Amino acid sequence: MRTNTDGLILKEQNIGEKDKLVTVLTRHNGLLRAFVRGAKGINNRKNSATGMFCYSRLSVYKTKNSYIIDEAQPVEVFFGLREDLRKISLAQYLSQLIQSLANEEEPSEEYLRLLLNSFYFLSKDKYPPEQIKAVTELRAACIAGYMPSLVACEKCGEYETTVMYMDLENGVLYCENCAGSSALFPLEIGIVRALRHIAFSDFEKIYSFKMQESALDDLAYITEKYILSKLQQNFKTLDFYRDVCGIQ
Numbered sequence: 001m002r003t004n005t006d007g008l009i010l011k012e013q014n015i016g017e018k019d020k021l022v023t024v025l026t027r028h029n030g031l032l033r034a035f036v037r038g039a040k041g042i043n044n045r046k047n048s049a050t051g052m053f054c055y056s057r058l059s060v061y062k063t064k065n066s067y068i069i070d071e072a073q074p075v076e077v078f079f080g081l082r083e084d085l086r087k088i089s090l091a092q093y094l095s096q097l098i099q100s101l102a103n104e105e106e107p108s109e110e111y112l113r114l115l116l117n118s119f120y121f122l123s124k125d126k127y128p129p130e131q132i133k134a135v136t137e138l139r140a141a142c143i144a145g146y147m148p149s150l151v152a153c154e155k156c157g158e159y160e161t162t163v164m165y166m167d168l169e170n171g172v173l174y175c176e177n178c179a180g181s182s183a184l185f186p187l188e189i190g191i192v193r194a195l196r197h198i199a200f201s202d203f204e205k206i207y208s209f210k211m212q213e214s215a216l217d218d219l220a221y222i223t224e225k226y227i228l229s230k231l232q233q234n235f236k237t238l239d240f241y242r243d244v245c246g247i248q
């Protein structure tokens with residue numbers, strides 16, 4: 001069966017001299033591992049259209065055991081991502097994160113839109129990398145069904161206090177009067193507002209907010225801790241990104 005879809009290439013491996021195997025996040029069929037036959041020729045358009053982080057229109061068919069991409073037309077190659085190590089290493093981590101959340105054979109429109117926008121803004125320097133990281137991590141968690149309860153204090157319903165406290169494991173907030181002594185993360189109210197913005201806004205608005213750099217670092221720290229606690233997984237690409245940024 002043959003389908004036409006569009007997808008973002010998240011991984012490529014050479015298979016022999018002429019073929020390759022790619023992992024692609026497709027709009028209609030979710031995360032696919034597919035063979036690209038005869039992709040390795042010089043000046044082969046199919047090769048560049050199925051290269052790492054290329055977003056392409058694809059013709060895919062399914063055999064008994066595998067998927068095969070027989071045609072590919074590039075739509076966007078995100079040149080700007082390749083400009084510096086920080087951007088490319090963040091793109092690699094975000095790509096690995098989405099690969100661990102998306103499923104095969106399930107429409108992945110929301111994950112695809114999130115990753116395409118993050119790659120676009122990262123490649124064009126529209127927002128700081130830490131902002132793009134925080135938005136992608138928290139919104140991906142929400143798409144996956146891990147939306148934290150951010151509306152108000154879990155115990156007394158207080159909407160805002162100067163500092164609020166997050167229980168990462170249960171994904172709930174406490175105000176400063178109810179926090180008690182358990183191991184909670186203190187968050188300045190500006191961070192709480194940013195988390196709410198990312199989780200609750202319409203998609204078109206989720207990236208657009210302004211914060212000081214130090215607050216952005218705190219935001220990206222908490223979104224990272226939150227998604228990692230939900231997935232119970234470490235990412236080598238995240239360790240590498242941290243090394244590149246000099247984050248301990």
Ligand SMILES: [Zn+2]
Nearest residue numbers: 153156175178
């Ligand atoms: Zn309270």
